[in-house]
Amino acid sequence: MAVGSAKQTQGFADVFGGRQFNVIDYTGPASYVNGTGEKLDPKFFGFQNTIQVIIDISGDQSGAYTGTAFPVNSGVTAWYIRWFVVATGAEVANAVNLSAKTVKISAIGF
Numbered sequence: 875m876a877v878g879s880a881k882q883t884q885g886f887a888d889v890f891g892g893r894q895f896n897v898i899d900y901t902g903p904a905s906y907v908n909g910t911g912e913k914l915d916p917k918f919f920g921f922q923n924t925i926q927v928i929i930d931i932s933g934d935q936s937g938a939y940t941g942t943a944f945p946v947n948s949g950v951t952a953w954y955i956r957w958f959v960v961a962t963g964a965e966v967a968n969a970v971n972l973s974a975k976t977v978k979i980s981a982i983g984f
């Protein structure tokens with residue numbers, strides 16, 4: 875499974891009801907794996923071990939791609955991001971280079 879990279883965004887971290895909120899800039903992998911997606915590490919957001927919910931994923935800076943978050947199972951779990959082509963709604967094909975594409979992802983966790 876290919877994995878992109880993440881960078882925390884300045885000025886977004888906050889705490890609500892004892893849960894942390896943060897936004898990251900997430901850059902896609904050099905070779906996307908269709909159907910699998912990329913696992914989002916809670917540490918990308920500054921969380922110790924859990925992403926409870928992904929609130930939003932923006933489109934990339936070109937407007938050509940967007941991401942959708944999927945939980946691995948019900949309850950507190952790992953999350954995956956899968957990339958889609960905005961114009962067609964189709965998932966990005968295998969081996970497409972997304973390393974120049976960045977989306978913002980906001981999440982709550984702890």
